[in-house]
């Protein structure tokens with residue numbers, strides 16, 4: 001997911017040798033140059049993760065097994081799947097860029113999911129009940145991007 005700051009950034013290419021399941025693979029990974037945030041490293045991390053997943057799928061296929069993942073599947077949308085803070089931040093930025101009606105609908109679904117998780121006792125019981133909401137970053141206007149960039153350590 002590229003935003004205005006990403007498209008203006010310069011990149012170099014790292015060639016990484018992966019070995020998994022007895023297989024080797026060279027992967028070209030775009031690496032953003034200069035002082036960057038963890039969020040900027042998410043796309044390169046995804047390239048590496050996808051290459052490793054492909055290696056694992058090939059190894060499974062060689063043993064006559066198939067990976068269940070396929071287009072149209074939403075199994076992971078219906079279970080409690082953990083993501084990192086950086087992935088959550090990227091997701092929140094993606095939602096913030098949606099057109100308002102769609103963004104509001106997605107936020108309502110997140111809020112409803114939070115209430116269900118809370119009701120099931122899966123969230124921190126010390127936090128006030130019924131008050132959790134998804135928090136979106138400000139939309140990425142040029143001014144907001146400049147402010148965010150200048151505050152990056």
Ligand code: SF4
Pocket residue numbers: 068069070071073074075076077
């Ligand atoms: S939703 Fe989960 S199980 Fe389904 S294809 Fe995606 S990753 Fe695989």
